[in-house]
Amino acid sequence: MSSSKKIRVLVAKPGLDGHDRGAKIVARALRDAGMEVIYTGLRQTPEMIVEAAISEDVNVIGLSILSGAHNALFPKIMELLKAEGGDNILVIGGGIIPHDDVPALKAVGIAEVFGPGTPLADIVGYIESNVKL
Amino acid sequence: MPAIKLVKGVLKGNRRDLARLITLIENEHSSAATALSMLYKHTGNAHIVGVTGPPGSGKSTLVTRITAEYRKRSKTIGIVCVDPSSPFTGGALLGDRIRMQEHSLDKDVYVRSMSTRGHLGGLARATSDAVRAIDASGKDIVIVETVGAGQSEVQVVEVAHTVIVADVPGAGDDIQAIKAGIMEIADIFVVNKADYPGADRKVIEINAMLDLDSRERSWRPPVLLTNALTGEGIPELVDTIGAHMSYLQETGLLKQKGLQRSRDELEQIMEYKLTNELFTRLRGTPEYEQAIKKIAGRNDDPYSVAERLIADFLISVRE
Numbered sequence: 449m450s451s452s453k454k455i456r457v458l459v460a461k462p463g464l465d466g467h468d469r470g471a472k473i474v475a476r477a478l479r480d481a482g483m484e485v486i487y488t489g490l491r492q493t494p495e496m497i498v499e500a501a502i503s504e505d506v507n508v509i510g511l512s513i514l515s516g517a518h519n520a521l522f523p524k525i526m527e528l529l530k531a532e533g534g535d536n537i538l539v540i541g542g543g544i545i546p547h548d549d550v551p552a553l554k555a556v557g558i559a560e561v562f563g564p565g566t567p568l569a570d571i572v573g574y575i576e577s578n579v580k581l
Numbered sequence: 582m583p584a585i586k587l588v589k590g591v592l593k594g595n596r597r598d599l600a601r602l603i604t605l606i607e608n609e610h611s612s613a614a615t616a617l618s619m620l621y622k623h624t625g626n627a628h629i630v631g632v633t634g635p636p637g638s639g640k641s642t643l644v645t646r647i648t649a650e651y652r653k654r655s656k657t658i659g660i661v662c663v664d665p666s667s668p669f670t671g672g673a674l675l676g677d678r679i680r681m682q683e684h685s686l687d688k689d690v691y692v693r694s695m696s697t698r699g700h701l702g703g704l705a706r707a708t709s710d711a712v713r714a715i716d717a718s719g720k721d722i723v724i725v726e727t728v729g730a731g732q733s734e735v736q737v738v739e740v741a742h743t744v745i746v747a748d749v750p751g752a753g754d755d756i757q758a759i760k761a762g763i764m765e766i767a768d769i770f771v772v773n774k775a776d777y778p779g780a781d782r783k784v785i786e787i788n789a790m791l792d793l794d795s796r797e798r799s800w801r802p803p804v805l806l807t808n809a810l811t812g813e814g815i816p817e818l819v820d821t822i823g824a825h826m827s828y829l830q831e832t833g834l835l836k837q838k839g840l841q842r843s844r845d846e847l848e849q850i851m852e853y854k855l856t857n858e859l860f861t862r863l864r865g866t867p868e869y870e871q872a873i874k875k876i877a878g879r880n881d882d883p884y885s886v887a888e889r890l891i892a893d894f895l896i897s898v899r900e
Contacts, residue, residue: 452698453608454671479672484696489679496685500678504694505600533597 453581455483457508460497461490462525465515470543470564474510477568478575483508494521498528501537507579510571511558513543518553526557538579542566584615591616591718592623596691599718603693606714607707617710620717625839627659627716627723628826631741633703633763636729638747639773641680642809644726648684649812650819651722657689659715662726663704666696673697677726691715703727703734709846712740732762739845742835743825745818747771748787750779764790767802768825775806775813800828859894 459475461468468490475485486504488496501509509529511522522541529537541553542562550561559578562571587605590598605613630647632640641662648658662677673696684690693711700706704727715723727737738744746767764787772783787804803821807814829835863869872890875881 454696454698456604475674479667479674480670482667482670482672484666484673484675486675486678486694488685489682492682496682499685502597503600503692504678505597505604 455508455575455579455581456504456506457483457485457510457575458497458501458504458506459485459487459510459512460492460500461488461512462492462494462497462521463513463515463517464491465513466490467514468512470514471510471512474512474542474568474571477572478510481572481576483575494524494528497525498532498534501529501534502532506537507581508538508540508575511539511541511543513541513545516544518543518545519549522553522558523556530557536580538575540571540574542571584612584619587612588616588619591620591714594719596688596718599691599714600693602714603695603707603711606710607695607698607705609707613710617713620714623717624713625716627712627720628743628822629712629716629723629725629741630822631725631727631737631744632747633727633730633734633737633744633766634747634771634773635731635749638729638749639809640726640729640747641677643745643747643771643773643807644677644724645681645683646807646809646812646815647724647819647822648681648690650815652684652687652689654819656721657719658684658691659712659718659720659723660690660692660726661695661708661711661715661723662692663695663697663708663728665728666698668699671699691718691720697728701734702736703730704736704740709740730763735763735766738766739842742829742838743768743822745769745771745822747773748783749774750777750783768800769818769821770802770804771807771814771818772804773807773809775808776811780806799832800825859891862894862897863890 457478459471461471475487478485486506488500518541526539539558540560540562541558545561545563553561560574587598587602591602602616632644634640644660651658664673664675664677666673675694675696678692678694681692695705695708695711697705708725712723712725725737725740727734744766746763750772770787772780784804784806791801805814805818805821807818872881872886876883876886
């Protein structure tokens with residue numbers, strides 16, 4: 449079978465917030481954990497994120513959002529992803545997301561949400577044990 | 582997914598199947614070879630354009646602009662962007678897509694980021710086969726963007742019909758321009774960031790280098806000034822890429838290159854398969870480990886051991 453599988457991760461910033469320090473730190477940590485990380489930059493629409501995920505054949509999408517628009521954007525991304533046949537992709541979120549919003553996000557298929565202060569090793573560990581290669 | 586289904590999808594231009602096939606190629610999955618051999622007769626139609634140059638010379642932005650110009654001319658485009666992998670962890674940060682967002686929803690542009698996975702030479706091991714898969718999917722032009730190249734990342738020349746070397750003003754003096762390596766592989770030179778001071782001087786230096794080239798060449802690489810941010814010089818660049826292809830066709834060089842490439846490729850595949858076969862048989866066997874210990878202890882030498890092992894291998898294959 450395959451001799452060398454790599455975890456491919458898309459780190460994406462949906463919506464209009466202009467801060468990506470957190471996304472870059474997570475991208476760097478995943479890189480240092482041996483993953484191939486594709487970063488697409490700021491201000492991505494759900495359509496752009498899903499298109500990149502399909503074209504790049506990633507195993508994981510990490511969504512970083514600070515603007516508060518997660519309740520609108522995350523479900524839209526999940527819906528498009530399903531329509532494109534990307535159901536097998538592990539989708540996780542991070543940024544400023546109130547605890548009360550998490551259950552609804554999980555209900556639409558966001559596997560886990562990592563808030564501020566999460567040790568980077570936790571994110572790496574979560575991906576490694578939950579990714580479907 | 583069985584190879585035949587993927588192949589059908591790729592031939593129809595389905596980008597998800599194409600993306601999956603490229604992953605299989607990267608992972609050296611056995612079904613990738615099956616798929617590629619089925620796709621082979623559908624390849625050879627795309628014009629493959631390599632873009633190389635030092636880190637920060639504007640390669641990704643240039644590729645984006647070239648793509649936009651080709652789209653205006655109704656051409657379909659595939660792009661493979663290669664970024665380096667970490668020598669310590671094997672991980673990679675692939676960031677070329679950031680500059681290519683304007684094409685992200687255009688179904689006639691397929692962009693794939695690729696890590697070198699430790700391969701040297703400016704490309705990944707999988708790049709050439711990925712380009713072939715994109716070619717088979719029906720794209721008119723396939724652009725290969727190398728890693729930020731130093732002086733000897735010249736492998737793109739084995740993949741591309743037309744190689745663009747992008748440089749920027751202010752990097753190095755005229756001696757840099759006459760060194761061997763990357764400066765020799767260009768079919769077209771681009772001095773990007775034309776608004777920076779020293780751009781004209783850079784053009785003069787590269788032209789002076791070309792004046793010293795004693796090879797008899799009917800194609801002298803043009804040196805073009807571009808500003809990939811504003812798009813200045815891009816239509817001329819795309820015209821020149823087309824002119825280079827016409828030159829290759831008219832002079833018969835395209836056929837000649839194709840023959841050479843098929844020869845190189847066949848030999849590379851045989852070499853790879855042969856060494857793989859050899860090492861799967863050897864590695865982990867007690868005799869092999871014993872022989873290595875003997876060499877380390879100076880009780881034997883690697884030269885005669887290698888001869889012996891290869892002779893044994895050839896005999897066992899014959900039987």
